[in-house]
Amino acid sequence: MLCVVQQGGTGGWKKVDGKWQSVNPVVTRSRTERSNIDELLKLYGGWRRPPGYSQPTTKKKKKKKKVKAVKEWVDTSWLKKYHTHEEMIDTLDSLAKSYPNLVRRYSIGRSVDERELAVIQISATESIKSKRPSLVPMVKFVANIHGDETVGRELLIGLARYLTEEYGKNERVTRLLNQTDIHLLPSINPDGYAELRRNNVSDEDLNRDFPGWRDLNKPRSELLEGREPESAAMIKWILDNPFLLSLSFHDGRVLVNYPWDDSPDAIEGEKAICPDDVIFSQLSQLYADNHAFMWTGKCLCHSDTFTQGISNGAEWYVVDNGMQDFNYLFSSCLELTVELSCWKKPPPHL
Numbered sequence: 001m002l003c004v005v006q007q008g009g010t011g012g013w014k015k016v017d018g019k020w021q022s023v024n025p026v027v028t029r030s031r032t033e034r035s036n037i038d039e040l041l042k043l044y045g046g047w048r049r050p051p052g053y054s055q056p057t058t059k060k061k062k063k064k065k066k067v068k069a070v071k072e073w074v075d076t077s078w079l080k081k082y083h084t085h086e087e088m089i090d091t092l093d094s095l096a097k098s099y100p101n102l103v104r105r106y107s108i109g110r111s112v113d114e115r116e117l118a119v120i121q122i123s124a125t126e127s128i129k130s131k132r133p134s135l136v137p138m139v140k141f142v143a144n145i146h147g148d149e150t151v152g153r154e155l156l157i158g159l160a161r162y163l164t165e166e167y168g169k170n171e172r173v174t175r176l177l178n179q180t181d182i183h184l185l186p187s188i189n190p191d192g193y194a195e196l197r198r199n200n201v202s203d204e205d206l207n208r209d210f211p212g213w214r215d216l217n218k219p220r221s222e223l224l225e226g227r228e229p230e231s232a233a234m235i236k237w238i239l240d241n242p243f244l245l246s247l248s249f250h251d252g253r254v255l256v257n258y259p260w261d262d263s264p265d266a267i268e269g270e271k272a273i274c275p276d277d278v279i280f281s282q283l284s285q286l287y288a289d290n291h292a293f294m295w296t297g298k299c300l301c302h303s304d305t306f307t308q309g310i311s312n313g314a315e316w317y318v319v320d321n322g323m324q325d326f327n328y329l330f331s332s333c334l335e336l337t338v339e340l341s342c343w344k345k346p347p348p349h350l
Contacts, residue, residue: 079158081348082150085115085190091157092120099164102177104128109233112201115190117233122163122184124177132181138242140183143249145206145323147192151341152249156186188230204228210235210326212262234323238331246327246335253339254294255306256284261313261322272314276334284310284336
């Protein structure tokens, strides 16, 4: 028996001998798009594990090594205090006022309790003042989809300051902003953050509130039907903009996670491989390799072990209707989920 599930007209799954298999890429990427990804890999690149490096096994006793100091890329005073929603808005507005040629502030909507879903766009290209030039990749960084996971939220506020203040001084930052259109959304769930709760005030887990593979080929109106306002705002933003890459910051573990989180034949604990699995793996490994210890695959507060600090979504656990898969299924955006910290809200002095 052969059964095909279409994927937006560009691919799908087929069932052969009782098992689902991918049919064609979800998004057919042009040579230009793949070139953009290669360029971004270079821009974001840094230290890589040397050739011939092999992952230490847990079977052998390892000698303790001195941990090298990690260079602080952001003024740490910005990472020692949690911002209220109002303080976050004031900070983003202040950056837009101080750097009008680099920054544009905009909103994608409001939460259940009417808090702004604020975005800060940072780029030295013409994107800030007019239409985005051709071949300038759009990337986004988002955080705090779970209100009690706060580290990524503060990281993005600090990143906004770092990028703006270092432009023209730091060669790497200058090159990045000259060639990339960056959008930062520090808090998807500001109501949950205010109450320090995972879900929004309607008690909905926003990362289970996106269209999934069962919703392919549905019209836009049906994709938005019955969604929470925060999720609906994200869906519209993703569908309306040609984002190429995305990072979604979470807390609770230390690793990078990539699609599929779910698929027609997904089995928890086993890889659910998508057509761009190689690219996703490379991007995930790039982040893990540049982290102080993520690349070891060991989480300091849990017994979980992740090979080289990365994991396929379903291989960790199946997430139905998550934002990561939505980005990939319904747009050309490759999104990674980055788990930053075992502690969801460390004390400010840490």
